[in-house]
Amino acid sequence: MKKDFEIISMLAWRNVWRNKRRTILTLCTIVVGCAMIILLNAFAKGGHDQMIEDATGLVMGHIHIHEKGYWENKTIDYAFEADESIEKALSSNTHIRAYCKRIMCDALIAKGGTTKGVMIQGVEPVREKQVCGLYKCIIKGRYLSDSDSTHAVIGATLAQNLKVDVGNTIAIISQGFDGSIAAEHLTIAGIFKSGNPEYDKFLLQMPLKQADETFSMMGYIHAYVIKASRIDNIDAITSSLSKKLPNNVEVLGWEKLMPELVQFIIMDDVSGYLFDLMLFLVVAFGILNTIQMSVYERTRELGIMKAVGTTPGQIVALVILETFFITVIGVLLGVALGAGISYYFTVHPIDYSQYSEEIAVWGITTTIFPATVTIANTVVTAVLTMIVSLLFCIFPARRASKLHPVEAIRHI
Amino acid sequence: MEIIQVVNCTKDYHSDGQIVHALRGVHLSLHKGEFAAIAGPSGSGKTTLLNCIGGLDYSTQGNVYIEGTDISKLSPKELSRLRLFKIGFIFQAYNLIPVLTALENVEYILLLQGMGDSNRKRKAAEVLELVGLKDEMHRLPHELSGGQQQRVAIARAIVSSPAIVLADEPTANVDQKTGSALLDLMEHLNKEKQITFLFSTHDPMVMKRAHRLINIIDGMIVKDTLVKRKNK
Known part of the structure; x- marks a missing residue:
């Protein structure tokens, strides 16, 4: 058995290099196909990560802890006590970079004779800046500070409308947590332009301490x-916190907070997989063509x-080993090329920021498109190829194994 | 001892809706150490008979026995094993594996038989030396002349000391001088190693050198003659 493998593998290796030009062309098909699949998947992953980051980075955050029922109803009544056990669970989790508290409710805002509906967020200014990036979008004035009160x-x-x-x-x-009327005068400290039409039109942030007082929290x-x-x-983080936190609260990751983004990513993944499938088929038919021709040419032999x-x-x-050798070489080169180019675009993402205004017309706020190459992407591509x-x-x-020796020997 | 026994062998082909009777009830026996030739015109059935004896083709009716084994009852894999261990083949031309050197072509049979490295290389080299290719053993087939390639094919056919060597028109693609030298070599091996040789040929030189001449016409043996040769 060992001797069989020895001779068959030696023959297969030499047969691979018998028609160098054809083998190199086939290798090119595999290398380019593999590299393209890895690169496209890296861009898809990088693009999705960037979209998630953009969507969660400004205001939403990656994970929320709410009282059960808040996210479905979004009313002021679903509030919970920020006790020490929750703070302890959050600060001891090494996967968490930062966290902050919020009070959130809907309200009416008025200036002169104009009234608008707004989403009010009471935030801890310093900690909020560690979690979300809205402070970077201030175009006039300044962001909130811990010393602010009715700001x-x-x-x-919203500023333009008012x-x-x-x-x-x-x-x-608005309505207070205790059912009373909540009303306040606030001084505008700053105006932001996030690029997200919903935030720009409806969001107001004020200090958490003041919100606690205003809404009787x-x-x-x-x-x-x-x-x-x-x-x-x-x-x-989500699964770890869900086990540690009290029963009255729920831990929601961004996927549950923004199901429409999940839907978009799934749709985008499906079209990406279809493109991958086409590339896999191109590679596979390239191999099939080479091996088929090689077997046909060697019928007599x-x-x-x-x-x-x-x-x-x-x-x-013999035939399977010939395919194996060509594919292994092609896959190794393809993985190296694909991962190399992907890494370049990880370090040097495609930057469309100079066209951000044109892109914003389409409601897209993402202007940086990095590639993210992962081990899973390269391994899955290599194995599937x-x-x-x-x-x-x-x-x-x-077909080769079923050749009839007499007919095959007569073949010219 | 009968090494080959063909009993009432028929072989029919279907060609363009017609049945072609390539062999019609052939009976033939060969003993160990014979140096025989099947002669006949093109299309007479000599290669078909050789293929049936070599297990490359199944007969339509009748039986072929190699050292007492009825090969018409063997599976394709069993036939492969039989050809590997009992039969050596020499074809007209282009019958070497192009990516293997002369030595490796000869070794190939021994490798398939599972022989160890040192024995295999020594034995293959010895046989190549025997056929006069000591200095060419590391060359690829395309670097050898037609006659040298046929010598490698002979070396490959005899390296495992098979019971029979079947040669299908081995001199057809070489000049007369080379053909004569190849026949000298095969006759020598027949004498020295008692290997049974069976040729199919329409080369008069081969017919002249054979110790037994079997004439076949239209798929039937019409004459079977033992020829007394003077020892060289």
């Missing part, structure tokens, strides 16, 4: 907002080999 930052569209500017005072009115909050050290850690005692199984093994190639060589291998 607020609002979106640029015809207010930095330093102006606005009135908010009595120390209760609506959310802990968490930033994970890496997007890939979100599931681990294979007939002689059978005549002198080579078994059908050894002929199948091997499997598809070996599956496609079975047909010519079986």
Whole structure:
């Protein structure tokens, strides 16, 4: 058995290099196909990560802790006490980069004779800046600080609609946590432009302490907002916290907070997989063509080999090993090329920021498109290319093994 | 001892809806150490008979026995084993594996038989020396002349000391001088190693050198003559 393998593998290796030009062309098909699949998947993964980061990075955060039912109803009544056990669980989790508390409710905002509906977020300014990046979007004035009280930052569209500017005072009115009327005058400290039309039109942030007082929260909050050290850690954090936290709260990852983004990523993945499938088929048919031609050209030789005692199984093994050798070389080169180019785009992402205004017209706020090459991407691509190639060589291998020696020897 | 026994062997082919009777009830026996030739015109059935004896083709009816084994009852894999261990083949031309050197072509049979490295290389080299290719053993087939390639094929056919060597028109693609030298070599091996040789040929030189001449016409043996040769 060992000797069989020795001779068959030696023959297969030499046969691979018998027609160098054809082998190199086939290798090019595999290398380019493999590299393209890895690169496209890396861009898809990088693009999705960036979209998630952009979508969660400004205001949403990666993970929320709410009282059960808050996210479905989004009313002021679903608040919980921010006790020490929750803080302890959050600070001891090494996958969490930062977290902050929020009070969230809807309100009416008025200036002069104009009234608008807004989403109010009471935030801890310093900790909020560690979790979300809205402070970077201030275009006028400044972001909130811990020493602020009756101050607020609002979106640029909202400011425009209310015809207010930095330093102006606005009135908010809503329902308090205890059922009372909550009303306050707030001074506009800053105006932000996030690029997200919803935030720019409806969002107002004010200090958490003031929000606690204005809405009579009595120390209760609506959310802990968490930033994970890496997007890939979100599931681990969610499941770990779910086990440790009290029963009245729920831990929701960004996928549950933004199901429409999940839907988009799934749709994008499906079209990506279809493209991958096409590339796999191109590679597979390239291999099939080469092996088919190689077997056809060697019909007489294979007939002689059978005549002198080579078994059908050894002929199948020969053809499969030839495919295996070509594919392994192609896959190794393809993985190196694909991972190399992907790494370049990881370090030097495609930057469309100079076209950000044109892109924003389409409602897209992502302007940086990095590639993220993962071990899973390269391993899955390599393994699938091997499997598809070996599956496609079975047909010519079986045909070769079934050659009738007499007819094969007559073949010219 | 009968090494080959063909009993009432018929072989029919279907060609363009017609049945072609390539062999019609052939009876033939060969003993160990014979140096025989099947002669006949093109299409007479001599190669078909050789193929049936070598297990490369199944007969339509009748039986072929190699050292008492009825090969018409063997599976393709069993036939492969039989050809590997009992029969050596020499074809007209282009019958070497192009990517293997002369030595490796000869070794190939021994490798398939599972022989160990040192024995295999020594034995293959000895046989190549015997056929006069000591200095060419590391050359690839395309670097050898037609006659040298046939010598390698002979070396490959006899390296495992098979019971029979079947040679299908071995001199057809070489000049007369080379053909004569090849026949000298095979006759020598027949005498020295008692290997049974059976040729199919229409080369008069081969017919002249054979110790037994079997004439076949239209798939039937019409004459079977033992020829007394003077020892060289």
